[in-house]
Structures are given as structure tokens and as C-alpha cells.
Amino acid sequence: MRYRVRHITEYTYGAPVSLCYNMAHLLPRDTRNQRCLHQKIQINPPPVYQNDGEDYFGNQTFYFSIQEAHKKLVIDVTTDFEIASLNVLEWQAQSTLSCGELRAMLNAPNTPELRMAKEYLLDSPQIRRSEDLKAYALSTFADDEPVLQAAMAFTHKIFSEFKFDPSTTTVATPLEQVLKQRSGVCQDFAHLAIGCLRSVGIPARYMSGYLETLPPPGQEKLVGADASHAWFAIFTPDFGWVEFDPTNDLMPNEQHIVTAWGRDYSDVTPLQGVIFEGGGSQQLAVSVDVRRV
Numbered sequence: 001m002r003y004r005v006r007h008i009t010e011y012t013y014g015a016p017v018s019l020c021y022n023m024a025h026l027l028p029r030d031t032r033n034q035r036c037l038h039q040k041i042q043i044n045p046p047p048v049y050q051n052d053g054e055d056y057f058g059n060q061t062f063y064f065s066i067q068e069a070h071k072k073l074v075i076d077v078t079t080d081f082e083i084a085s086l087n088v089l090e091w092q093a094q095s096t097l098s099c100g101e102l103r104a105m106l107n108a109p110n111t112p113e114l115r116m117a118k119e120y121l122l123d124s125p126q127i128r129r130s131e132d133l134k135a136y137a138l139s140t141f142a143d144d145e146p147v148l149q150a151a152m153a154f155t156h157k158i159f160s161e162f163k164f165d166p167s168t169t170t171v172a173t174p175l176e177q178v179l180k181q182r183s184g185v186c187q188d189f190a191h192l193a194i195g196c197l198r199s200v201g202i203p204a205r206y207m208s209g210y211l212e213t214l215p216p217p218g219q220e221k222l223v224g225a226d227a228s229h230a231w232f233a234i235f236t237p238d239f240g241w242v243e244f245d246p247t248n249d250l251m252p253n254e255q256h257i258v259t260a261w262g263r264d265y266s267d268v269t270p271l272q273g274v275i276f277e278g279g280g281s282q283q284l285a286v287s288v289d290v291r292r293v
Contacts, residue, residue: 022273100143
């Protein structure tokens with residue numbers, strides 16, 4: 001499957017900005033089933049400095065600096081890539097590794113992959129392990145439960161017990177509040193799942209990207225109506241990192257486009273920066289369009 005993603009970010013400032021530095025996670029990365037074919041970055045005003053790079057997690061980044069007065073900043077990124085289908089349902093059926101066996105392997109890691117996976121058992125800036133999170137997940141991840149089947153069951157648990165409601169949370173809402181109110185958005189559900197998994201000794205990471213959405217029957221798709229999406233992945237020695245989407249109750253495949261992964265949202269923020277001169281109030285507008293080509 002081939003896709004084209006166009007992601008436009010627009011900041012409007014209350015006062016002119018004359019100096020700013022920015023870093024972006026807006027370029028889909030290559031994975032075992034995803035390959036970038038072409039990418040185009042347009043920034044207005046034009047930066048005096050721009051450079052591509054990779055962060056600690058291997059995500060593609062680009063840095064830029066603008067040193068002229070401006071009241072509007074526009075970052076327009078278009079990427080073409082292809083995604084191959086994975087036999088994710090077969091993995092789930094074939095995997096016999098239990099949660100207890102995985103925890104034992106992590107306690108005495110004997111491969112680089114296991115040692116690296118242990119990083120995703122630790123607390124991170126937006127996700128703290130807790131007894132409440134452990135209590136919510138522990139019965140699903142009992143020692144004798146196959147780990148991939150348990151992860152899918154837990155994905156369904158969040159999907160069925162939580163309501164998608166953008167009005168109830170912000171990027172700063174604590175996990176304990178999300179757990180208590182049983183509502184939120186994809187970022188909250190991914191953070192919740194990761195916090196629960198780490199609390200029961202299963203390594204989990206945050207996945208950021210896009211999801212292809214289809215219009216209702218008989219209606220045209222609206223340009224720019226798509227949005228960024230978030231889900232999670234767990235590590236197993238036999239299949240590596242395996243992804244789950246609690247917002248949609250499924251294992252991601254061809255319709256999920258990976259931009260970046262990390263410990264939580266703070267590692268993969270689409271755009272972050274510092275304004276040194278000017279700015280005042282600011283308004284953010286984001287337009288995302290995902291199309292098959």
C-alpha cells in the first residue's frame with residue numbers, strides 16, 4: 001500500500017517573533033514494513049539554518065532556526081511511502097511465550113534486544129508506574145497468560161471500558177485522572193496502556209503517527225480532516241516490538257503510519273521549539289491529510 005501524508009502546522013503569534021529554534025518529528029521513519037519514498041519540507045519564513053538528524057530512538061528529525069521578524073510560522077511536510085502487510089494475527093496465534101516467562105527473561109537479560117527493552121520498563125516524564133495502574137492490569141497479565149494474547153485482551157479492555165472524548169483531557173492530564181474518569185483520546189489510551197504494562201513488568205513504548213481514515217459511504221473525504229494518532233507496542237523476544245491500538249481495538253497493520261516512537265509523547269512531540277525574542281500569545285492550527293496513491 002502506498003500513501004501520501006501532508007501535515008501542515010501553522011503558528012500565529014500576537015507579536016512578531018524575530019528569533020526561534022525548532023525541532024520536528026514530522027517525517028515517517030522506516031520500519032520493518034514501512035519505507036519512505038520521497039519527502040518534501042517547506043518552511044515559511046525560510047530558515048537561516050536547517051539540518052536533518054536522528055534522535056536517541058532512531059526517529060527522523062529536522063532542526064531549523066528563523067532569524068527574521070514574523071507573525072506566522074508555517075511548516076508544510078509531504079511524505080510518500082509504502083507499507084507492506086504484516087501477519088500480525090498469525091503472530092498472536094503462534095506466540096506461546098507467557099507473561100511470566102517474559103518477566104523472567106527481563107530479570108536476567110542475555111541479549112542486546114532484551115537489555116534495550118528494559119529501558120521501556122522505567123518511568124518516563126509523562127508515565128509513572130503505580131499500584132492503581134498495576135491493579136487495573138494485573139489479572140490480564142497473569143504469569144501463565146500468553147503475552148501477545150494478553151496484550152490484545154488488554155487493548156479490548158481499554159476500548160470497551162473507556163469513552164473517546166476530547167473534551168475531558170489535555171496533554172497534561174495525569175494517568176490517574178484518565179483511569180478514574182474512564183475517558184480521553186488516543187494519546188491518553190496509549191499512555192494508560194503503557195503505564196499499566198510497565199507497572200506489571202511488561203516493556204512498552206509509545207507509537208506516534210497517522211491513521212488512514214475513510215469517509216462515510218457516499219461522502220467525499222475532506223482534505224486536512226485526518227489527525228495524528230497514537231498507540232503502543234510491547235516487546236517480545238520472538239517477534240520484536242508488536243503494536244496494539246486501544247482506541248480502535250486492533251493490531252495495527254497497513255492503515256497505521258509510524259512517524260516516531262519513544263517512552264511517551266514528550267519524546268516524539270511533532271514540533272517543539274524556543275522563542276527568544278517576541279511572540280506574545282500564539283494560536284496553533286494543524287491540518288493532516290492521508291491519502292492512498
